[in-house]
Amino acid sequence: MPQTLPSVPPRLQLSGISKFFPGVKALEDIAFDLRPGEVHALCGENGAGKSTLMNILAGNLSPDAGEIRLDGRPVRIGGPGQAAKLGIAIVYQQLSLVDTLSVAENIFANTQPRNRWGLIDYRALHARTGRLLESLHMAHLSPQTAVADLSQGQKQMVEVAKALSKNPDILILDEPTASITERETATLFSIIRGLKAGGKSVIYISHRMGEIFQVADRVTVLKDGRYQGTRAAGEVTDRELIRLMVGRDVEVQSGPSSATAEPLLRVKGLSGRGFRDVSFVLHRGEILGLAGLVGAGRTEVAQTLFGYLPRTAGEVFLKGQPLLADHPDAAIRAGLGYLPEDRKSQGLFLDKSVTDNVVAANLGAARAGAWYDPAAARDLARAYREKLRIVTPDVGQDVLHLSGGNQQKVVLARWLLADPDVLIVDEPTHGIDVGAKSEIYALLRQLAARGKGILLISSELPEVLALSDRILVLREGRLRGQLDGRRTGEEEVMALAAL
Numbered sequence: 001m002p003q004t005l006p007s008v009p010p011r012l013q014l015s016g017i018s019k020f021f022p023g024v025k026a027l028e029d030i031a032f033d034l035r036p037g038e039v040h041a042l043c044g045e046n047g048a049g050k051s052t053l054m055n056i057l058a059g060n061l062s063p064d065a066g067e068i069r070l071d072g073r074p075v076r077i078g079g080p081g082q083a084a085k086l087g088i089a090i091v092y093q094q095l096s097l098v099d100t101l102s103v104a105e106n107i108f109a110n111t112q113p114r115n116r117w118g119l120i121d122y123r124a125l126h127a128r129t130g131r132l133l134e135s136l137h138m139a140h141l142s143p144q145t146a147v148a149d150l151s152q153g154q155k156q157m158v159e160v161a162k163a164l165s166k167n168p169d170i171l172i173l174d175e176p177t178a179s180i181t182e183r184e185t186a187t188l189f190s191i192i193r194g195l196k197a198g199g200k201s202v203i204y205i206s207h208r209m210g211e212i213f214q215v216a217d218r219v220t221v222l223k224d225g226r227y228q229g230t231r232a233a234g235e236v237t238d239r240e241l242i243r244l245m246v247g248r249d250v251e252v253q254s255g256p257s258s259a260t261a262e263p264l265l266r267v268k269g270l271s272g273r274g275f276r277d278v279s280f281v282l283h284r285g286e287i288l289g290l291a292g293l294v295g296a297g298r299t300e301v302a303q304t305l306f307g308y309l310p311r312t313a314g315e316v317f318l319k320g321q322p323l324l325a326d327h328p329d330a331a332i333r334a335g336l337g338y339l340p341e342d343r344k345s346q347g348l349f350l351d352k353s354v355t356d357n358v359v360a361a362n363l364g365a366a367r368a369g370a371w372y373d374p375a376a377a378r379d380l381a382r383a384y385r386e387k388l389r390i391v392t393p394d395v396g397q398d399v400l401h402l403s404g405g406n407q408q409k410v411v412l413a414r415w416l417l418a419d420p421d422v423l424i425v426d427e428p429t430h431g432i433d434v435g436a437k438s439e440i441y442a443l444l445r446q447l448a449a450r451g452k453g454i455l456l457i458s459s460e461l462p463e464v465l466a467l468s469d470r471i472l473v474l475r476e477g478r479l480r481g482q483l484d485g486r487r488t489g490e491e492e493v494m495a496l497a498a499l
Contacts, residue, residue, distance in 0.1 A: 009072065011036050011201050012057075012170060017066035019052055019225075026052040027225045030066070034170065039192060039202045041216035041233070045245055045293075045461065045494070049225040050205050054172050057203075058090040059083035087169035091159045091176055093294070099148035104129035106147055107162045136161055137187050153180035160188065171195060172203045175295065177211060189215055207293040207498050209238040221245055238499055246461075246490040255445045257486070259286035259469045263320075264453040265422050270314035272304040275477035278314070282422065287444060287454040289468030289485055291461065293497050296474040298457045299341055302424045305455075306338040307331040319421065332361055337420035339411050341427040341457070343404075347411045350400040354392055355381035357399050357410050361418040384413035389439065412443060423447060426457040441467060461490045473497050 012034040019027040027049045034040050042050050055061040057068075059077040068075055070086055077083050083090075097106045104125050105112070113124040129143035138157055147155060157180065163171060173192075177185045192202055192215055206212055212219060213233055221228040221244040228244045265282040275297030282288045290298050303309040305316060307325035316323040318334055325331035328338070340346035349357055355374075358381045359366045366377035381395035388409045392402055399410055408428065415423055425444065429437040444467060448454055458464050464471060468485030473496040481496045 008035050008037075010034060010069075011071060013067075013069040013072075014053075015067050015069075017053065017056065017063050017068070019049075019056065019061060020064050025225050027056075027063075030222070030225075030227050032220055032227075032230075034201045034203060036201055037196050037199045038217050039196055039204055039215050041204045041206065041212045041219040042222070043205075043207070043212065043219055043241060043245060044222035044228075045459070048222040048245070050222055051174065052225075053222070054090060054174060054203070054205065057083065057088055057170075057172060059088075084166055084168075088172070089163035089166050089168035089170070090172040091156075091163045091174060093175040095155055095159055097147045097155055097158060097162075099146070101147060102143065103133075103141055103145050103147060103150075103158055104143035106158060107132065107143075107165050109162075111165070132161055132165055136164065136191055153184045156180050157184055157187070160191065164191070168200070170201045170203065172205070174205045175207070176204075177206070177208065185211075207295075209241065209498055212241075213238070239495070242491060242494045242498060246494055255441075255467075257286075257469050258445070258448040258451075260284045260451075264318070265323075265455075266317040267305070268315045268317075270301065270304065270316065271312045272300060273309050273312075274300040275304075275474065276313075278474075278479050280472055280479070280482075282453040282455060284451050284453060285448050286469045287448050287456055287467050287485075289464040289471040290455060290457045290474065291464050291471050291493050291497060292474035294459075295476075296497065297477040298474055299426055300477075301474070302338060302426050302455065302457060303340075305331070306336055306424060308338075332418065332420070335421035337361070337415040337418055337423040339408075339415060339423065339425040339428055343407055343411055348399050348407060351398055353381075354385070354390065354395040354397055354399055354402075354410055358384055358395075358413045358417060361414050365417055380417060381413075384416065387416075388413055388443070408440065412440065416443075416447075420452070422453040422455065424455045424457070427459060428456070429458070429460070429463060437463075461493055464493070465490065 010033040014030060014032040017027055017030040030053060044050050052061065056063050057077065059079040059082050068077065075086060077086065107129055108125060113121045113128065115121045126143040133139055133141050138161060141154060147158065150158065156176065176188060180188065195202055204216055216233045218230055219233055219236065219241060220230045221241060223245060260283055262284040263281050264284045268279050270278045278301055290301065292298050300309060304311050307327045307330055323334055325334055344350060349360065355377050359377045363372060366373055366380060368376060378395055385392065385395055390406050390409045392406060399407055402410065428440055444454055456464065456467055465485060471483040471485045471488065471493060473480050473483065473493060475497055483492055
């Protein structure tokens with residue numbers, strides 16, 4: 001376990017940092033400091049504000065209030081280029097590499113050595129890349145290899161090398177081990193120890209408690225955009241950290257359960273991209289929560305059931321019959337619906353009208369005889385506009401111009417019209433206001449009361465606890481446990497998700 005650092009002046013100080021988006025306080029009055037030669041872990045549930053804070057340090061966002069000091073002097077980070085000049089580098093969880101370029105071209109993008117004619121000196125570029133990779137214990141990677149030919153874990157390590165090529169004083173790592181192997185993790189930890197020994201500073205964002213206690217000197221916890229406290233890693237337990245992450249007890253407003261004993265969807269040993277050997281039963285009238293942290297595999301399970309991602313193993317039965325959906329169209333015809341996490345890119349036709357979006361999964365409902373009837377489609381859309389209180393002047397309006405909450409209601413209207421037996425809802429209230437949330441909660445409970453099965457995926461634990469009859473918890477692609485949604489709390493869910 002890392003030793004407690006002596007008291008030294010901080011390299012980085014944040015005070016009173018706040019950031020507001022429309023209707024959302026992403027960060028409020030955050031304090032944070034980072035010392036030379038320190039690994040400082042940043043923890044919190046999904047949506048706690050960690051990424052927003054790091055994007056401020058990386059120059060992608062500007063704070064609405066507060067002060068940033070580097071080596072004691074106030075600074076304004078006007079963009080990623082300014083952050084780099086100040087000695088700050090970040091490795092994002094989402095990769096920023098170009099597959100068609102080589103390892104060397106990615107690592108030294110825009111900083112390649114040039115010859116006297118101004119052309120890239122590839123011999124010097126490959127030599128420089130080779131020396132860097134060797135110093136980082138990554139000599140097994142060839143500078144000339146196309147990034148497209150690398151594994152996901154190797155790509156992540158190239159991202160680390162790209163950040164370190166700038167010789168930063170502060171390195172930010174956002175969930176760096178989410179997609180790498182144990183061997184690569186050992187290499188990364190060795191790099192971190194070397195940076196620390198050289199007086200560099202590291203901000204380490206992770207949900208994995210074991211890693212935090214292995215590499216961090218101190219840990220700061222955020223919850224709902226607020227600072228919860230900083231502890232020395234050697235003076236706090238994983239349970240105490242979880243308690244800080246969860247915060248105060250949350251009053252859960254649960255509705256009446258409509259769950260029956262009748263199996264509706266049965267999943268046996270399902271494996272796919274990012275998860276393996278997942279088994280569960282969803283009963284008629286039940287809302288089954290699927291909880292877990294970022295990268296746990298929740299969305300991948302949903303998309304595999306819906307035929308969007310390929311199944312590599314396992315069996316799925318719907319109403320006792322094998323479900324062999326290898327495409328969303330087959331899943332819809334079998335009786336599944338899916339409200340995706342990203343409604344704009346996966347759930348809506350933004351340049352189409354409310355009417356077109358509502359009837360998209362059930363064009364047959366708008367037929368007049370053998371032909372599609374636009375008037376009947378508009379009547380259906382108007383009926384759902386009234387039923388769901390979708391705020392739009394006309395059902396002919398493009399959904400692009402609706403608010404987030406009303407866009408989400410349009411997606412729900414589509415599935416209400418399609419009338420699936422099982423509806424998978426992935427982050428159903430993401431980015432919408434409190435009033436729209438309560439309406440969507442009521443809709444999901446109404447569907448369950450009608451005998452539908454609801455598979456609920458949400459990063460908001462109060463939402464999972466308020467709606468779910470049972471809760472399944474995924475961690476690192478495996479099912480780690482099942483909890484009674486009516487008799488459990490946030491701490492129990494987080495313990496299964498993070499420990």
